[in-house]
Amino acid sequence: MKAFFEKIKENEFYKLWFKDALPYVTGAVLLSVFQIVTFATTGNPWGVSGVFAEWGAWIFELFGGSVDKWYYFSSPGAQATLNAGILNHAPTWRNLGIIAGALFAAMMASGFKIKKIKSYKQVVAAVLGGLLMGYGARIAFGCNIGALYSGIASLSLSGWVFAAFMFVGAIIGSKLLVKYFM
Amino acid sequence: MSKEVVLDCLGEACPIPLVKSEKAIEKMAVGDVLVVQVDHSCAMKNVPEWARKQGYEVEVEEVDDGEWEIIIEKTK
Numbered sequence: 140m141k142a143f144f145e146k147i148k149e150n151e152f153y154k155l156w157f158k159d160a161l162p163y164v165t166g167a168v169l170l171s172v173f174q175i176v177t178f179a180t181t182g183n184p185w186g187v188s189g190v191f192a193e194w195g196a197w198i199f200e201l202f203g204g205s206v207d208k209w210y211y212f213s214s215p216g217a218q219a220t221l222n223a224g225i226l227n228h229a230p231t232w233r234n235l236g237i238i239a240g241a242l243f244a245a246m247m248a249s250g251f252k253i254k255k256i257k258s259y260k261q262v263v264a265a266v267l268g269g270l271l272m273g274y275g276a277r278i279a280f281g282c283n284i285g286a287l288y289s290g291i292a293s294l295s296l297s298g299w300v301f302a303a304f305m306f307v308g309a310i311i312g313s314k315l316l317v318k319y320f321m
Numbered sequence: 322m323s324k325e326v327v328l329d330c331l332g333e334a335c336p337i338p339l340v341k342s343e344k345a346i347e348k349m350a351v352g353d354v355l356v357v358q359v360d361h362s363c364a365m366k367n368v369p370e371w372a373r374k375q376g377y378e379v380e381v382e383e384v385d386d387g388e389w390e391i392i393i394e395k396t397k
Contacts, residue, residue, distance in 0.1 A: 160366060245362075245387070252360055252387030257332040313336070320337055321344070 144249050157247040174292060181229045184293060186285030187237075188276040190230045197225055211277070260319060323352040330359045331388070338364040339371060342393070346377075349395050357391040358384075365389045 147153045161169075174185040196206045200221075206212045212221060225231055245251045256262060276282035281290065283305060290298025328345050330338035338359050346355050357368055365381060368391050372379045378394035 160362070250362055250387040252385070254360055254387075255332045261332075316337065317340060320333075321340060 157244070158249075170288075171292075174289070177233065183230075184285070184289035185233075186230060186281060186289060187234060188273065188282035189285055190228075190234050191273065192277055193220065193228065194225075194231070196221055264319070323350075323354065325354045325356060327356045328358065330357055330364065332360065333364075334361050335363040335367060339367050342368055342391075343371070346372075346393065346395055351395055351397060353395050355393045355395065357393065358388070359391060360388045362387070365391070368393075 148158075177183075177185045192211065196212060199206060206221070207218070212218065220228065242251070272282070276286075279286055279301070281287070281301070283301075287298055287301045287305060290301060292298075326345060326349060328338075328341055330341060333341075338357060338361070342355065342357050349355060357364075359365055359368065369379045369381055372391070372393045376397055378396050380392040382390045382392065384390050
C-alpha cells in the first residue's frame with residue numbers, strides 16, 4: 140500500500156481529486172446538488188440525526204420492547220417506517236454511505252489515523268455534548284442538517300431561527316472550550 | 322539566537338490547536354519558530370491560514386498518515 144501511494148503521490152489528478160481538500164464553494168455546490176437528488180429520490184429532505192432515533196427504536200424492539208405508545212413514534216407515518224424495517228429505510232443507507240464515503244476519502248488522502256484520547260476531559264465533553272446534541276435535535280425536530288440546512292433549503296423560516304440560536308450556542312460552546320480545554 | 326517551540330496538539334480538535342498556537346506565538350520573540358503537531362485535518366487548514374494572514378512564514382509537513390507539523394516562523 141505504501142509503495143502504491145509513493146507512486147501516485149506526485150500525480151496531479153491524485154492531488155486534485157483525493158489529496159487536497161476541495162474549496163468550500165465546490166463543497167457547497169456538491170452538497171446542494173446531492174440534497175436535491177436525495178429529495179427527488181426519497182421524497183423527504185436530507186436529514187441525519189432523526190435516523191438515530193429510529194435505530195434506537197429498532198434496537199429497543201430487538202430486545203422485546205415496543206415503542207407503539209411513544210408519542211414520538213405515534214404517527215401512522217412513523218409506525219409505517221418502523222414496520223418497513225431497517226433494510227427499507229433510505230436514510231439509514233444514506234448515513235452508512237456518509238460514513239463509508241468519509242472513510243474512503245480519508246484513506247485515499249492517506250489521512251486515516253486512529254487518534255488517541257488525550258484526557259478524561261475529552262471523554263466527559265464528548266459524552267455530555269453528544270447527549271445534549273441528540274436530545275436537542277429530537278425535541279427541535281431536527282439537527283443542523285434536517286432543521287437548519289433542509290429547513291432553509293425549503294424556504295422555511297424555522298431554519299433561519301435555528302441558525303440564529305445555533306450561532307448563540309456556538310459562541311457559548313467556544314467560551315466553554317477555551318475555559319476547560321486551554 | 323532563535324529558539325524552536327514545539328506545541329503538541331495531537332488528539333485535539335478544532336479550534337484548540339489554533340487558539341493554542343495564537344497564545345504560544347504571543348510569548349515568542351521575532352525570529353523564533355513554532356512547530357505545531359496536529360492530527361485533525363481542519364487544523365491543518367485553519368492554523369496555516371491564520372499564520373499567513375499574520376504575515377508569518379509557514380510550512381506544512383506531512384509526517385505520517387493523518388499527522389502534520391505546521392512550522393511557523395515569527396517573522397515580525
